[in-house]
Amino acid sequence: MRGAAWKNHLMAAVAAACLAGCSTTPQTVQSDANHITLRWFTYEHGVDDVKRIAESHCRSFGKRPELIEDWTDGDVEIARFDCR
Numbered sequence: 001m002r003g004a005a006w007k008n009h010l011m012a013a014v015a016a017a018c019l020a021g022c023s024t025t026p027q028t029v030q031s032d033a034n035h036i037t038l039r040w041f042t043y044e045h046g047v048d049d050v051k052r053i054a055e056s057h058c059r060s061f062g063k064r065p066e067l068i069e070d071w072t073d074g075d076v077e078i079a080r081f082d083c084r
Contacts, residue, residue, distance in 0.1 A: 024041070024044050025040075025045075026038045026039065026040035026045055026049060026050050026053055027039050027040065028053075028057075029078070031057060033061045033063075033083065034082065034083055035068075035080060035081060035082045035083060036053070036054050036057045036058070036065070036080075036081050036083070037078065037079070037080045037081075038050045038053060038054065038078070038079055038081075039076060039077065039078045039079075040076070040077055041075050041076060041077075042072060042075050042076070042077050043075055047070070047077075047079070050079055051065070051067075054067075054079075054081040057081075057083070058081065058083035058084075061083055063083035063084055064083070064084060065081040065082070065083055065084075066081060066082050066083075066084050067079060067080075067081055068080045068081060068082050
């Protein structure tokens, strides 16, 4: 997904997760060998926690994570990492 389309997809996923009862661990919204997108509550986790998850994910494919986009909507933060 490109542009605003993936943001709309992510916001829908965040809303669905919150309606179902949000977990206290960073959640993987989408992932494959080339990227990982994570979401978490800013009052529960910092970016360093999420970077460790992205590092572990990308390393499993022999790659390293690069933060592509990070945004906050209220108490929810979403970050997208490319594995390169």
